[in-house]
Amino acid sequence: MNESKQEILLETGTNELEVIVFEVGSYFFGINVMKVREIISAQTITPIPNSHKHIEGIIRLRDEVITVVNLTDVLGLEASEDKSEDKFIISELNQLKVAFRVHDVSRIHRVSWQDIQKPNELAQNVDTAATGLLKVEDEMILLLDFEKIIVDINPERSISVEKVKQLGVRERRNKKIAVAEDSATLRKLIGDTLREAGYDQIEFFEDGESLWNYLYDRKDDPNLVDDLHLIITDIEMPKMDGHHLTKRIKENEELKHFPVIIFSSLITETLFYKGKGIGLMHK
Known part of the structure; x- marks a missing residue:
C-alpha cells in the first residue's frame, strides 16, 4: 500500500470511507476498502469435499491458505462466461481472510457516510442483507453485508x-x-x-x-x-x-x-x- 493511500486510511473521525466498486453479473456492489487486503486475478482453486454450497474451495496465496466464496452463487446471479477474467477480492473480517470471487473490479470512490442510505426493512430481510445504498454517477451501488455472508456459511464466526x-x-x-x-x-x-x-x-x-x-x-x-x-x-x-x-x-x-x-x-x-x-x- 503506497504512502498517500496509507495517509487517507489513517485520517481519523472524518465520517468518510473509501468504497471499492465491483461487478457481479450486470449489478454494481461495494465493499469498504478497510476490509480489503488486496485484489488479484482469479486463480486455480482446490475444491473441498462436502463444503458449503457457496464455497468453491481454497487457494494458496504466498504462505496462506484462503477460502474462496463465490459471490455469484451467494447473490443467485449467473456466472461469468469466462471465469479466467474474474477477480478475487481478498478480504479480512474478524481476523479471517476470505477470497470473494467477483466478475470485475472497477474503481474506488471516497464518500461520506452521510451519502449512504440505510436500506428499507424489505432489503434488509433478504438472504443477502445490504448494509447501505450509495448513488454514484447515476449508478446505484449496494453495499453488501459481508459479515452476514460469512456467518451464514459458518455460524461459529458469530x-x-x-x-x-x-x-x-x-x-x-x-x-x-x-x-x-x-x-x-x-x-x-x-x-x-x-x-x-x-x-x-x-x-x-x-x-x-x-x-x-x-x-x-x-x-x-x-x-x-x-x-x-x-x-x-x-x-x-x-x-x-x-x-x-x-x-x-x-x-x-x-x-x-x-x-x-x-x-x-x-x-x-x-x-x-x-x-x-x-x-x-x-x-
Whole structure:
C-alpha cells in the first residue's frame, strides 16, 4: 500500500470511507476498502469435499491458505462466461481472510457516510442483507453485508450467546448501556449477549447520528450520568460512522468522560491507530 493511500486510511473521525466498486453479473456492489487486503486475478482453486454450497474451495496465496466464496452463487446471479477474467477480492473480517470471487473490479470512490442510505426493512430481510445504498454517477451501488455472508456459511464466526451461558447465571447489574448498531441481526445478538452477561438496561440506536443527537441533546442534563454508563458502537454505519461518533464524544467537554467501546469486524493494525487518534484507549 503506497504512502498517500496509507495517509487517507489513517485520517481519523472524518465520517468518510473509501468504497471499492465491483461487478457481479450486470449489478454494481461495494465493499469498504478497510476490509480489503488486496485484489488479484482469479486463480486455480482446490475444491473441498462436502463444503458449503457457496464455497468453491481454497487457494494458496504466498504462505496462506484462503477460502474462496463465490459471490455469484451467494447473490443467485449467473456466472461469468469466462471465469479466467474474474477477480478475487481478498478480504479480512474478524481476523479471517476470505477470497470473494467477483466478475470485475472497477474503481474506488471516497464518500461520506452521510451519502449512504440505510436500506428499507424489505432489503434488509433478504438472504443477502445490504448494509447501505450509495448513488454514484447515476449508478446505484449496494453495499453488501459481508459479515452476514460469512456467518451464514459458518455460524461459529458469530457472537455466541451459548459461550456466555457457560459462565453460569450472572448477577444483574444496574449499569446502563447505549449501543449504536445498524444491523438488526447484530442488535439482537448484542442484546442477547449483554443480557445473558447480566446487563439488561440497554438502549439501541440504529446509527451513530441518532446516538449522537441523543447525547448532544442531553449533554447539559445532570441526570445523564445516571442514565448512561457505557457506549458501544459499530464502525460501519450510514449517516455517521463509529469513529466520527467517538471523535465527537471525546471532543465534547460534557461528554468526553463517557467510556466508549468500538465493536466491529474491522479489527486491524490500521484501525488500532485510527482508534488512538480519536481518543480510544487500547490494551
